[in-house]
Every structure is written in structure tokens, then in C-alpha cells.
Amino acid sequence: MSPFGLDHVLTLLIVIPLAGLVPLLFFIRDDRAVKQVAIVTTFAELILSIVMLSQFHIGEAGYQLHEKVPWIPGLGVSYELGVDGLSVLLVPMTTLLTFISVLYSSGGAIKTRVGEFMAAFLLLEVGMVGVFLALDLFLFYVFFELMLVPMYLIIGIWGGTRRVYATLKFVLFTLAGSLLMLVAIIAVYLASGDPGSRTLSLPELIAGRARFSADFQFWVFLAFGLAFAIKMPMVPFHTWLPDAHVEAPTAGSIVLAGVLLKAGGYGFLRFALPLFPFGTQAWLPVLILLSVVAILYGAVVSVVQKDLKKLVAYSSVAHMGFVTLGIFVLNAQGAVGAVLQMVNHGFVTGALFLFVGIQYEKTHRRQIADLGGLANRWPLYTTFFGVFVLASLGLPGLSGFVGEFLVLLGTFKFNPATGPGGLFWGPLAAIGVILAAVYLLWMFQRVMFGTVREAYRSLPDLSPLEVACAVPLLLLTVLLGIFPQAAIAYIEPSLARIIALATDASFVVLK
Amino acid sequence: MITDVGAVLPEIAVTITALLILLSDAVLERSQARRWLPLLAVAGLVAAIFSGPFTTNGGSYFSGFVIVDTFATFFRVLFCVLAILAVLVAPDYLERRRIPAGEYYATVLFSTVGAMAIALSADLISLFVGIELMTIPVYVLAAMQRRDRYSNEAGLKYFLLGAFSSAILLYGFSWLYGIAGTTAYAGIADVVARDGLTGVTAVAIALVTVGLSFKAAVIPFHQWTPDAYDGAPTPATAFMSVAPKAAAFAAILRVFFGALGPLEFDWSVLLAVLAAVTMTGGNVVALAQTNVKRMLAYSSIAHTGYILAAVAAYKVGGSAGAAVLFYVFAYGIMNLGAFACLAYLDLGGTRGATLEELDGFSRRHPGGALAFAVFLISLTGIPPTVGFIAKVFIIGPVLDRGFVWLAVTIALNAVLAAFYYLRVVVHVYMYDPATGAPRILPAPLLSVGLGVAAVATVVLGIVPDGLYRWALQAAGPFVVR
Numbered sequence: 001m002s003p004f005g006l007d008h009v010l011t012l013l014i015v016i017p018l019a020g021l022v023p024l025l026f027f028i029r030d031d032r033a034v035k036q037v038a039i040v041t042t043f044a045e046l047i048l049s050i051v052m053l054s055q056f057h058i059g060e061a062g063y064q065l066h067e068k069v070p071w072i073p074g075l076g077v078s079y080e081l082g083v084d085g086l087s088v089l090l091v092p093m094t095t096l097l098t099f100i101s102v103l104y105s106s107g108g109a110i111k112t113r114v115g116e117f118m119a120a121f122l123l124l125e126v127g128m129v130g131v132f133l134a135l136d137l138f139l140f141y142v143f144f145e146l147m148l149v150p151m152y153l154i155i156g157i158w159g160g161t162r163r164v165y166a167t168l169k170f171v172l173f174t175l176a177g178s179l180l181m182l183v184a185i186i187a188v189y190l191a192s193g194d195p196g197s198r199t200l201s202l203p204e205l206i207a208g209r210a211r212f213s214a215d216f217q218f219w220v221f222l223a224f225g226l227a228f229a230i231k232m233p234m235v236p237f238h239t240w241l242p243d244a245h246v247e248a249p250t251a252g253s254i255v256l257a258g259v260l261l262k263a264g265g266y267g268f269l270r271f272a273l274p275l276f277p278f279g280t281q282a283w284l285p286v287l288i289l290l291s292v293v294a295i296l297y298g299a300v301v302s303v304v305q306k307d308l309k310k311l312v313a314y315s316s317v318a319h320m321g322f323v324t325l326g327i328f329v330l331n332a333q334g335a336v337g338a339v340l341q342m343v344n345h346g347f348v349t350g351a352l353f354l355f356v357g358i359q360y361e362k363t364h365r366r367q368i369a370d371l372g373g374l375a376n377r378w379p380l381y382t383t384f385f386g387v388f389v390l391a392s393l394g395l396p397g398l399s400g401f402v403g404e405f406l407v408l409l410g411t412f413k414f415n416p417a418t419g420p421g422g423l424f425w426g427p428l429a430a431i432g433v434i435l436a437a438v439y440l441l442w443m444f445q446r447v448m449f450g451t452v453r454e455a456y457r458s459l460p461d462l463s464p465l466e467v468a469c470a471v472p473l474l475l476l477t478v479l480l481g482i483f484p485q486a487a488i489a490y491i492e493p494s495l496a497r498i499i500a501l502a503t504d505a506s507f508v509v510l511k
Numbered sequence: 512m513i514t515d516v517g518a519v520l521p522e523i524a525v526t527i528t529a530l531l532i533l534l535s536d537a538v539l540e541r542s543q544a545r546r547w548l549p550l551l552a553v554a555g556l557v558a559a560i561f562s563g564p565f566t567t568n569g570g571s572y573f574s575g576f577v578i579v580d581t582f583a584t585f586f587r588v589l590f591c592v593l594a595i596l597a598v599l600v601a602p603d604y605l606e607r608r609r610i611p612a613g614e615y616y617a618t619v620l621f622s623t624v625g626a627m628a629i630a631l632s633a634d635l636i637s638l639f640v641g642i643e644l645m646t647i648p649v650y651v652l653a654a655m656q657r658r659d660r661y662s663n664e665a666g667l668k669y670f671l672l673g674a675f676s677s678a679i680l681l682y683g684f685s686w687l688y689g690i691a692g693t694t695a696y697a698g699i700a701d702v703v704a705r706d707g708l709t710g711v712t713a714v715a716i717a718l719v720t721v722g723l724s725f726k727a728a729v730i731p732f733h734q735w736t737p738d739a740y741d742g743a744p745t746p747a748t749a750f751m752s753v754a755p756k757a758a759a760f761a762a763i764l765r766v767f768f769g770a771l772g773p774l775e776f777d778w779s780v781l782l783a784v785l786a787a788v789t790m791t792g793g794n795v796v797a798l799a800q801t802n803v804k805r806m807l808a809y810s811s812i813a814h815t816g817y818i819l820a821a822v823a824a825y826k827v828g829g830s831a832g833a834a835v836l837f838y839v840f841a842y843g844i845m846n847l848g849a850f851a852c853l854a855y856l857d858l859g860g861t862r863g864a865t866l867e868e869l870d871g872f873s874r875r876h877p878g879g880a881l882a883f884a885v886f887l888i889s890l891t892g893i894p895p896t897v898g899f900i901a902k903v904f905i906i907g908p909v910l911d912r913g914f915v916w917l918a919v920t921i922a923l924n925a926v927l928a929a930f931y932y933l934r935v936v937v938h939v940y941m942y943d944p945a946t947g948a949p950r951i952l953p954a955p956l957l958s959v960g961l962g963v964a965a966v967a968t969v970v971l972g973i974v975p976d977g978l979y980r981w982a983l984q985a986a987g988p989f990v991v992r
Binding site: 071072073074075138141142145146148149152153156157163164167168171172175176179180182183186187189190 | 833888892893894895899900902903904906907910911915918919921922923925926929930933934936937940941975976979980983
């Protein structure tokens with residue numbers, strides 16, 4: 001029994017948004033009631049995820065709050081949930097961003113078909129939370145795909161003018177990767193044992209991973225990697241991202257950047273690395289190269305963007321490059337940095353999309369050239385936005401710094417047997433940090449300073465609701481920047497274990 | 512004799528129901544008939560489901576013409592369920608389109624009896640009788656809208672090609688009889704086990720393969736499908752896109768693994784190539800369609816390919832057979848549902864079913880649109896739906912058999928299919944209704960039928976284990992040792 005009297009917290013985390021759907025569908029015609037139900041549900045979910053955080057034992061590497069019930073015995077599938085240091089911060093991040101998205105959307109950003117929007121959001125939350133909790137490969141896949149349809153509808157119904165093109169591109173890219181991963185998951189199941197003892201449970205698979213031959217790992221890692229690389233997205237699979245972000249409604253952009261992209265990095269660390277150490281080693285050079293390319297390419301492309309939302313979208317490509325770089329240098333600093341960077345990117349880029357959305361709601365312009373001088377009219381907006389911009393470019397004292405710093409530290413320590421090492425990749429990646437300062441500050445200058453347009457003079461500053469949405473993100477950004485150790489303490493033991501599994505030298509493959 | 516009759520009680524129940532419907536159609540007044548005939552049909556089918564066992568150790572009846580094993584009982588229930596759905600989605604459409612209701616229900620039920628007979632067959636003769644009893648009513652169903660020339664075209668095309676393929680099939684059966692001197696599967700199995708693959712057997716197999724491929728719509732024997740599905744009255748299309756296909760696969764399993772199972776010849780590579788060609792061809796052509804009925808017709812060809820992939824993995828044993836049965840069940844519910852959703856649009860007598868006509872369907876009929884989306888997502892193979900689980904069950908044995916390329920082909924085909932299925936969802940959910948789009952007429956029974964099917968699609972996607980274990984047991988007779 002836990003101190004809060006809650007035993008199946010993880011299951012509850014999955015059930016609450018589903019339960020919220022019931023009253024929501026009942027009131028689907030009543031916009032006011034629907035908004036209230038959605039806000040209450042996502043707030044309850046947020047509180048519960050904090051309860052989960054409080055039940056988590058810091059310093060243990062293994063899975064906690066573990067639950068397991070057989071689901072489809074014919075496929076060795078069980079309903080298996082658990083958290084460790086990798087996921088324990090990502091879950092509250094998800095619930096917070098969802099709550100903020102719902103809160104912001106209920107303020108008038110979504111005007112048509114509110115009931116359907118909120119229903120899609122709750123369903124999306126089930127998928128997002130489930131992805132970070134599932135310890136069974138099949139269950140993970142189900143949640144991974146469950147995120148797809150609601151987001152498809154959110155972009156396609158409430159998006160911008162080219163929404164249909166953007167949403168189909170998003171879905172088809174994602175499906176192409178994930179269906180190949182499904183084939184790989186079934187292949188893992190078949191390779192996991194003799195008929196009758198096969199399983200898809202992650203802990204059991206890791207224990208029995210010596211059965212996976214090096215050749216098998218090479219191909220299966222490719223299939224998993226492709227799915228995660230598209231989701232992240234890594235260059236050159238990123239082309240869906242700018243379209244999806246630009247067309248998505250603000251709330252959709254927030255969770256798309258804040259949460260959905262993390263599913264890729266999370267998948268690498270949770271499944272691909274510990275299960276397929278040989279596959280990881282085989283694909284390592286390519287993945288490091290692509291990560292650094294993403295950092296530089298994302299940054300360079302961001303510099304020349306004329307559309308504010310597209311700029312933030314491309315900056316995500318660069319930031320995700322840091323995440324994959326941190327993962328694939330295969331040392332504890334890099335991995336901890338990668339997870340911190342994921343959490344930080346969730347809050348900061350989520351906030352940036354929120355502010356771009358707020359600004360668009362007021363001015364109806366997204367072209368940077370059309371904006372300018374807003375700082376004079378909107379002091380509050382400018383302050384918040386400025387802090388998030390600084391956090392995004394990695395200013396020490398704000399959350400962005402620690403993650404990127406640890407990733408770079410890990411990169412410099414990277415020392416492979418063959419090929420270029422950390423001293424080659426590290427400086428290249430560091431250039432990305434400088435470029436981030438260039439495009440972000442230049443953007444901030446063009447949008448906020450200068451002379452203000454006549455049409456924008458009468459536009460109001462942040463409303464109380466918008467401030468309420470931004471304050472938690474601001475607090476977390478500052479807190480994570482000043483006390484990163486608090487977060488690292490949660491993350492480190494589990495990540496050390498994952499890296500140890502991925503680099504275990506004593507590990508022998510049986511044919 | 513009494514035990515023989517007892518063994519086929521469900522078939523008798525369906526037949527009697529069909530006769531009762533014809534009788535009451537003649538006796539009852541129109542308004543009375545409209546109300547009671549669907550209920551009578553559903554009651555008869557439910558009675559049929561529960562008058563037989565769900566699992567059994569198997570028994571031979573009617574001097575070896577009929578076998579009642581779990582394979583037969585599985586399909587028996589499946590056909591009755593499909594018939595129930597086909598009855599539920601029809602009344603509103605029939606009423607508005609002035610299609611004679613009594614004849615429609617009776618024809619569906621007779622076709623169902625034929626399909627059940629196929630699953631029960633233990634002999635080429637009873638198999639052939641079953642096939643004809645199933646398909647002839649379906650030709651009638653296709654042409655049931657007498658004054659509509661597309662419906663006539665559908666019926667005629669289906670009839671000509673169906674008769675042609677039946678002839679080829681029967682010719683193949685006669686070769687088998689010539690080889691074995693008997694028409695019983697068991698007798699044929701003994702002879703092919705003794706003689707192995709001879710030139711004569713090869714000819715017989717080729718003829719039977721072609722005949723059954725027509726029935727299942729395997730490429731290149733699929734050309735009748737789009738026209739027949741497109742022209743037929745929509746509820747009839749819903750029924751004929753699923754029941755005959757399921758029955759064709761029942762026949763394929765009975766003949767190839769019952770009668771010809773002992774052959775040492777390995778046709779799995781041949782079947783795998785046919786499967787890959789069928790799924791890819793169906794999907795590629797479906798991509799180009801703007802008429803949703805034709806699009807679903809081509810996509811149903813692609814689904815034949817997926818099922819065939821599991822058949823190709825038959826050497827793996829029970830899991831391959833179970834995959835076929837599970838997929839056929841899942842496909843039956845979701846594809847019938849998808850076609851029936853189109854009935855909302857052409858209720859009023861328009862020809863219906865272009866993509867543009869679906870614009871804003873979610874605004875005009877939220878419930879129907881939701882059901883439609885569920886079926887389409889399930890057909891795509893996205894969780895948590897039965898279509899997703901069914902694909903997983905197919906990919907398993909295919910990989911186990913070593914056909915990695917085929918598993919990858921299935922995955923890539925699912926992406927192709929996602930494109931056109933989700934494009935329909937785009938029109939349903941993301942476009943506004945055209946100005947002057949006709950109001951969608953209320954169709955209460957259609958909504959009930961679709962609701963049941965949509966709930967089943969999701970529930971079976973979340974708790975598939977019971978159905979899968981049943982399918983595994985039913986596939987027992989075909990486990991290759």
C-alpha cells in the first residue's frame with residue numbers, strides 16, 4: 001500500500017483520460033460542459049502523475065510500480081506497465097503539457113467542434129502516457145499507434161489551410177516506420193524462445209537477449225530505428241515535421257513537439273539499445289553522423305526561415321539531434337543529457353509554440369517580416385517569450401543549458417574503436433549551439449523590437465488564462481536550470497543501467 | 512438418420528426461416544411485413560447460432576458427405592453473424608429503394624445456408640452443392656434492383672464469371688474423381704498420399720485453384736469484383752463482399768489441406784507470390800479510385816491477398832490456419848460495416864459513393880461517420896481494432912515460415928492502404944458539406960446494425976484472445992504434421 005492509498009497508479013493514469021471520455025461524449029453538444037470535463041480530467045491526470053512521481057524511489061535503476069496481467073496469451077502479450085528513471089519525468093511532462101493545451105484551447109482558440117476536439121485530446125493523452133509506461137513491446141506499439149489517429153484528426157480538422165496535405169503526410173510517414181517496426185516486434189517474439197515460452201515482455205526479453213544473433217539484431221534494429229527516427233524526426237526523415245507543425249492548431253503543435261517527438265528518443269533508449277547491443281554498435285556511425293547533420297542542418301535552415309512557426313519547428317529538428325547524439329555516444333553523461341534535453345525541449349518548445357500561437361491568434365500573421373515592435377505593446381508577453389527563447393538557445397541558468405552541456409560532455413568522451421571520435425563530433429555539435437543563439441535571437445529581435453505596426457497597436461497583452469498557461473512552464477524552466485541535480489537524481493541510475501546493457505562487453509551471442 | 516438431422520440443425524433452422532419469410536411476405540400486409548420480416552430473419556439466425564455446438568470433437572454424417580468439426584462450427588457462426596448484420600443494415604434501404612424486402616431476406620438466408628454447407632462439406636459433391644447454393648442467390652442479390660441498369664450489369668457480370676468459374680472448378684473436381692475414384696476428401700487424401708504428385712493431379716490442382724481463386728477474387732481472377740460490388744444494392748454489396756469470400760477460404764482450406772494435404776508438394780512459395788501480387792495489385796488500383804464503392808471493392812481484393820499470405824504459411828501449422836480464420840472473421844465484420852455505411856448516402860436513390868458526396872459526412876450524421884471511421888481504421892490495421900490484431904496474427908506465421916519479404920510486403924501494403932482509407936476519413940471529417948448536399952434520411956435499423964459491428968470491431972481489437980483460441984481450435988484439422 002502506498003502512502004496515498006493508491007495501488008495501481010500506472011493503470012489509473014491510463015484509465016482517467018478514458019473515463020473522462022464518458023461524460024465528455026455525453027455532453028458532446030454542450031461546448032461549456034465539454035471544456036469543463038476536459039480540464040478537470042487532464043488536471044486530475046496531472047495530479048495523479050505527480051503522485052506517481054512521489055511514489056518513485058530515487059536511486060533505484062529498475063522498473064517501479066510494476067504491473068503485469070496476461071492479455072493475449074496466444075501472442076505472448078501481457079499488459080505490463082512500469083516506470084524507471086527514463087520515463088518518470090516524461091510522464092508528468094506529458095500530463096502537464098496536455099493540461100496546458102486543453103486549458104489554452106478552451107479559452108477560445110478552438111471555436112468549432114469543441115467536443116470532438118476535446119475527445120481527440122483525451123484519446124491522445126491515453127496514447128502518450130501509455131507509450132511511456134508500457135513495458136511490453138506489443139502494448140507499446142498499441143499506444144504508439146493510438147497517438148496517431150487523434151493527432152491526425154487534430155491537424156486535419158482544426159489545422160490551417162494546407163491541413164489535409166500536412167496530416168496525411170504526417171500519418172503516412174509515421175505509419176511507414178511503425179508498420180515495419182511491427183514486423184520487427186513479431187520477429188522478436190518468434191526469436192524470443194521456443195513455441196510455448198515466447199514473450200514480448202521487455203524485462204524477460206532483456207534477460208534472454210543472448211538468443212538474438214548479431215545478424216538478426218542488425219535488421220531488427222534497422223526496423224525499430226526507422227520507426228523512431230521518423231518519429232523523432234531525424235534528418236532525412238524530418239520532412240513531415242515542418243508541414244505538420246505549421247498546419248496544426250496551437251495545442252496540437254504543443255503536444256506534437258512536446259510529447260510525440262519524445263516517443264522516438266524514448267523508444268531508442270527503452271527498447272532498441274538494451275535489446276540489440278549488436279545492432280546498436282552496427283548502426284552507431286550512421287546514427288552519430290545523422291545526429292550531427294540534424295543539429296547543423298536544423299540550425300542552418302532555422303536561420304533562413306521566414307515563417308515563425310516553421311522556425312520553431314526546424315529548431316526542434318536541431319534539438320532532437322542533440323537528443324540522438326547524446327543517446328548514441330553510449331555513455332552515461334550523454335544519455336542523461338539526452339533525457340534532460342527531452343524534458344527541457346518538452347517544456348521550452350511547448351512554450352514557444354504556445355507563444356507563437358498566442359501571437360498568431362492576436363495578429364493573424366506568422367511571417368516574421370510582418371511582425372515587429374511587439375515589445376512596446378506587450379511587456380508581459382515579451383518577458384515570458386524572451387525567457388523561453390533564452391532557455392531554448394541554452395543559456396546557463398535555464399533548463400536548456402544542462403541537457404546540451406551533458407550531451408556535449410558525453411560527445412567529447414566518445415571514443416570508438418574506428419572512425420572519428422568525440423574530438424571530431426564535439427566541436428561540430430557545439431557549432432549548433434552557437435547557431436541556435438543566432439537564429440533565436442535574430443528572430444526575437446525582428447519580432448519584438450523595431451517599430452510596431454499600426455494595426456497591432458490596440459492588441460491586448462497576455463490574458464490571465466494565457467499567463468496561467470505559461471507560468472508553470474516558466475517555473476519549471478527556471479527550476480530545472482538552477483537545480484538540475486534534482487532531475488538528474490531521478491534519471492541517472494536507470495540510464496546508467498541502460499547504457500551498461502547496451503555496451504556490455506562480456507555479452508556473447510549464441511547462434 | 513435422426514443424428515444426421517440433429518447435426519445440421521442450424522442449417523435447417525436457417526432454411527426454415529427463409530421459407531417462413533417467403534410465406535409471411537405473401538401473407539402479411541406491407542406495413543406489417545416491413546416491421547416483422549427483419550426481426551423474423553434475425554431471430555431465425557440467432558436460433559441457428561445457438562442450436563449447434565461452438566466446439567466439437569468432430570463427427571461424420573450423411574454417409575460421409577458432411578463433417579461437423581470445430582472448423583465447421585466456427586464458420587457456421589461467422590456466416591450467421593454476417594447474415595444478421597446484412598439483414599439489419601438493409602430494411603431502410605430496401606424500403607426507400609422499393610426493393611422487395613421478403614425476397615432480399617430470403618435470398619440472403621439461402622446464400623447463408625450454402626456458405627454453411629461449404630464449411631460442413633466432407634466431400635467434393637457436398638462442397639459443390641454448397642458453393643452453388645451460396646453463389647446463385649448472390650447473383651440474384653446483385654441484380655435485385657431490377658430497374659437499375661448498373662444493378663443489372665452487376666448481376667449479369669457476376670453470374671457469367673461465376674458460372675464460368677464454377678464450371679472450371681467442377682471440371683477440376685471431375686479430374687480429382689478420376690484420380691481417386693471417390694469424391695470424399697478422405698479417399699482423395701489416401702490416394703494422393705500413395706501416388707504423390709503426378710501430372711494428372713497437377714492438372715486437377717491447377718483447375719481447382721483457378722476455380723476457387725475466382726470465388727475468392729485472387730488476382731488475376733478478380734475482374735468481376737469492382738463492377739459487381741459497385742452496381743449491386745449497397746446492403747447486398749456489404750454481404751457479398753464478405754460471406755462468399757469467407758466461404759471461398761473455407762473451401763480452399765477444406766480442399767487443399769483436407770483432401771490434398773498429404774501431397775509432398777510445397778506450394779507455399781507459389782501461394783506467397785500470388786498473395787503479394789494480389790495485395791499489391793488491389794491496393795495500387797484502389798489508390799486510383801474516386802468512387803468509394805469501387806475503392807472498397809479493390810481493397811477487398813487486397814484483403815484476399817493478406818489472407819492468402821497466411822494460407823501460404825500453412826507449414827507453420829495451427830497458427831497459420833488460425834490466422835486465416837481470425838482474419839476472415841475480422842474482415843467480415845469490418846468490411847461489411849464499411850460498405851453498409853455507404854448506404855446512408857444512397858438511401859435516397861442517388862447512385863452514391865463518390866468521395867465528394869462524403870464531404871462533411873461527420874456533420875450530417877455523426878454516429879454513422881464515427882462507425883465508418885472505425886471500420887476504415889480497422890481495415891487499415893491501426894490499433895485498437897480487430898483489423899490490427901488480425902494483421903498481427905497473419906504476420907506472425909508468415910515470418911515464422913521464413914517469408915520475411917512477404918511480411919515486409921504486407922507492412923508496406925498497409926501504408927498504401929492507409930493512404931486511400933484515410934483519404935476517405937479526410938472527406939468524412941475534414942471537409943465541410945457541399946452546399947445543397949441532401950439531408951441524410953433517418954435509418955434506425957441501419958444505425959443499430961452498424962453500431963453493433965463497430966462496437967464488435969473495437970471490442971475484438973481489445974480482447975481478441977477468446978476468438979483467437981476458438982480459431983486455433985477450429986484450425987486444428989489442418990495442422991500440417
